[in-house]
Amino acid sequence: MDSTWSPPSGKTSLPRSSNTDSDALGTPSRRAALRLLDAVLRRGEPLEQALVAATRHVYGPDRGLAHAIAAEVLRRLPDLDALIDSVTERPLPDDAKARMALRIALVQALVLGTPHHAAIATVLPLVDGGPRKLVHGVFGAIVRSGVLLPEIPALPPLAEARWEGEWGAAMIDGAALAIAAPPPLDVTLADPAETDHWVAELGGTSLLPGHVRIADAGSVTDLPGFAEGRWWVQDVAASLPARLLADAAHGSAIDLCAAPGGKTLQLAAAGFTVAAVDVSNARIKRLRENLFRTRLKAEVIAADVLKWAPAEPADALLIDAPCSATGIFRRHPDVLHRVHPPIIEEMAALQARLFARAADWVKPGGTLVFATCSLERQEGEDQLARFLSARPDYAIDAPDAALLPAGIPVHPDGYVRTLPNMLTGEGGCDGFFIARLKRG
Numbered sequence: 001m002d003s004t005w006s007p008p009s010g011k012t013s014l015p016r017s018s019n020t021d022s023d024a025l026g027t028p029s030r031r032a033a034l035r036l037l038d039a040v041l042r043r044g045e046p047l048e049q050a051l052v053a054a055t056r057h058v059y060g061p062d063r064g065l066a067h068a069i070a071a072e073v074l075r076r077l078p079d080l081d082a083l084i085d086s087v088t089e090r091p092l093p094d095d096a097k098a099r100m101a102l103r104i105a106l107v108q109a110l111v112l113g114t115p116h117h118a119a120i121a122t123v124l125p126l127v128d129g130g131p132r133k134l135v136h137g138v139f140g141a142i143v144r145s146g147v148l149l150p151e152i153p154a155l156p157p158l159a160e161a162r163w164e165g166e167w168g169a170a171m172i173d174g175a176a177l178a179i180a181a182p183p184p185l186d187v188t189l190a191d192p193a194e195t196d197h198w199v200a201e202l203g204g205t206s207l208l209p210g211h212v213r214i215a216d217a218g219s220v221t222d223l224p225g226f227a228e229g230r231w232w233v234q235d236v237a238a239s240l241p242a243r244l245l246a247d248a249a250h251g252s253a254i255d256l257c258a259a260p261g262g263k264t265l266q267l268a269a270a271g272f273t274v275a276a277v278d279v280s281n282a283r284i285k286r287l288r289e290n291l292f293r294t295r296l297k298a299e300v301i302a303a304d305v306l307k308w309a310p311a312e313p314a315d316a317l318l319i320d321a322p323c324s325a326t327g328i329f330r331r332h333p334d335v336l337h338r339v340h341p342p343i344i345e346e347m348a349a350l351q352a353r354l355f356a357r358a359a360d361w362v363k364p365g366g367t368l369v370f371a372t373c374s375l376e377r378q379e380g381e382d383q384l385a386r387f388l389s390a391r392p393d394y395a396i397d398a399p400d401a402a403l404l405p406a407g408i409p410v411h412p413d414g415y416v417r418t419l420p421n422m423l424t425g426e427g428g429c430d431g432f433f434i435a436r437l438k439r440g
């Protein structure tokens with residue numbers, strides 16, 4: 001047994017050892033959750049990317065459960081670890097299987113409402129032949145003490161230090177609040193004139209014409225209007241780049257880094273003739289499905305933007321550049337743990353190349369929007385500054401504040417920066433950087 005834990009006096013009757021019976025009681029989904037956490041925390045893989053391999057032998061609702069457990073552990077990791085460390089004599093190694101198993105058991109018992117006996121019984125087989133007694137004892141000590149996780153989660157120290165330095169304490173408070181509760185579902189309507197209709201039909205609220213926010217949506221595909229393609233899922237902040245473009249231009253549009261196509265759909269619905277380019281075949285498949293469902297039209301091009309070039313320049317160009325994705329941590333909490341400065345620098349270098357190359361594909365007098373779903377200045381403000389100093393033919397084109405939800409300002413320098421401490425009363429928003437530029 002691991003020497004870092006001393007059993008509380010008296011007792012511990014362990015559930016039976018792992019066998020196919022205990023696996024049938026829900027262990028496969030916990031094994032899958034363990035594989036997911038391993039992929040994110042040890043190998044630095046995005047959670048979504050790890051899903052297929054990690055849930056290969058898990059079916060039906062168990063797959064969703066594995067995803068939910070792993071995502072919730074990632075949201076509450078610092079608080080779960082603090083609880084574990086409060087009970088062990090010496091800290092368990094960060095990547096020890098016992099710590100992983102405890103995180104999975106505790107998040108079920110303390111956040112997901114799993115009965116305590118089921119939370120521990122389904123997890124003990126994960127440490128079979130190893131520290132079962134330790135895991136059982138630590139879990140028991142914590143749940144018996146009646147301690148709860150803090151209402152407002154702690155952020156991982158490295159992310160907190162980076163963001164506090166960049167954006168200040170209010171942003172940290174907003175970010176912590178943002179992971180305390182599941183985010184609302186935002187949808188963008190194919191026809192903004194139908195906003196009132198869909199607000200009523202979906203039981204939501206609206207922050208902008210063509211936007212509906214639903215607090216507790218349940219299954220997206222079962223909602224009215226989904227199958228008919230009247231709307232698509234898109235955070236309100238993610239809808240702003242295409243809104244800004246459509247406000248300033250019309251005619252032809254090139255949507256670079258387009259898949260799965262939320263912004264392509266917006267541009268097509270706004271009347272642009274759209275060429276949508278993306279390098280990922282898997283994501284392009286989803287883009288085509290989205291076009292099919294919404295009956296909207298775009299030319300879809302599978303290509304690497306660093307090698308591809310259009311036959312002629314366009315009136316409007318959107319670069320929704322690949323990035324660290326730290327702005328979407330509410331739905332993708334893996335970014336809180338796996339994004340570090342080298343990844344941010346690597347993505348920023350790619351963005352700079354895409355931005356510089358695509359700038360030649362806009363007609364004189366045309367409009368370019370550069371956007372990233374990142375909370376890092378290197379992927380936003382710094383990109384804009386470097387671009388403007390290299391391209392005197394471009395100037396910032398500040399949008400009218402009326403294009404944005406009340407609570408999201410236009411920055412004095414003319415771009416839009418959304419942060420987790422914006423729209424907090426309405427359910428928050430993702431972190432985005434959006435710059436609209438006019439070519440002279």
Ligand SMILES: C[S@@+](CC[C@H](N)C(=O)[O-])C[C@H]1O[C@@H](n2cnc3c(N)ncnc32)[C@H](O)[C@@H]1O
Nearest residue numbers: 257258260261262263278279280304305320322
């Ligand atoms: C932020 S996502 C785009 C989201 C999309 N615009 C939307 O609204 O649904 C970035 C996209 O960039 C694509 N990408 C990354 N590098 C690329 C490259 N060199 N050329 C083309 N697409 C690229 C990725 O496949 C990914 O789909």
